[in-house]
Amino acid sequence: MSVEHEKQRAAEAAAELVEDGMTVGLGTGSTVAHLLPALARRGLSLRCVATSPQTEEAALTLGLRVEPFGSIDCFDITIDGADQIASDGWLVKGGGAAHTREKIVAAAAARFVVIADSSKRVTALHPPVPLELLEFGLAATMRLLHPVSLRDAPRSPDGGVIADYHGAVDDPAGLAALLGATPGVVEHGLFPPTLVADVFVARGDSVEHHNHAKSQA
Numbered sequence: 001m002s003v004e005h006e007k008q009r010a011a012e013a014a015a016e017l018v019e020d021g022m023t024v025g026l027g028t029g030s031t032v033a034h035l036l037p038a039l040a041r042r043g044l045s046l047r048c049v050a051t052s053p054q055t056e057e058a059a060l061t062l063g064l065r066v067e068p069f070g071s072i073d074c075f076d077i078t079i080d081g082a083d084q085i086a087s088d089g090w091l092v093k094g095g096g097a098a099h100t101r102e103k104i105v106a107a108a109a110a111r112f113v114v115i116a117d118s119s120k121r122v123t124a125l126h127p128p129v130p131l132e133l134l135e136f137g138l139a140a141t142m143r144l145l146h147p148v149s150l151r152d153a154p155r156s157p158d159g160g161v162i163a164d165y166h167g168a169v170d171d172p173a174g175l176a177a178l179l180g181a182t183p184g185v186v187e188h189g190l191f192p193p194t195l196v197a198d199v200f201v202a203r204g205d206s207v208e209h210h211n212h213a214k215s216q217a
């Protein structure tokens, strides 16, 4: 079964959670690219906010209503992909450099739902961890973050420089605290388990659904 088919299966399963009238945060990436048509097909009245120009353009083309993030201050649901999903619930995101906006939109959601193909499941997170850095003092920030490399990628829509941290990720909470406390780091791609309500991972034709809210209750 192809990876694209798995992405589509996970995206379609998550789209079923969305109800008429909801505010919806839309992630970014090739898995979200399958979510958008699945949402549009449902024909619901939704108010969506996109985490990237690519998602916004694709959503508008499909007839979804996309609003600026400013008219909406919270979401009923946000759905997004991930680069890595660890067995302890930590995520790495930002392979498409959208992690800063994605984290804001995930944190603003009553229910943050992750969709992925089976290749994204890992027993433990591994480098790189995507970063968005401020241009001001970039060399000094990078010195504090060693080992880090600049990514050959366009700036974020907010002007940030995209980089990748290559050190160990065996203590995600400790690393998240370190990266978050480093001046010049706009955001990093480590997403804690407390942010995530549901994970849909497709394996072949079937979709595993983990509801963290229920398993933590």
Ligand SMILES: O=C[C@H](O)[C@H](O)[C@H](O)COP(=O)(O)O
Pocket (backbone or CB within 6 Å): 027, 028, 029, 030, 031, 032, 080, 081, 082, 083, 093, 094, 095, 096, 097, 098, 099, 102
């Ligand atoms: O910046 C990009 C996002 O974090 C994506 O959600 C992540 O990279 C997964 O992307 P894809 O669905 O293309 O594997």
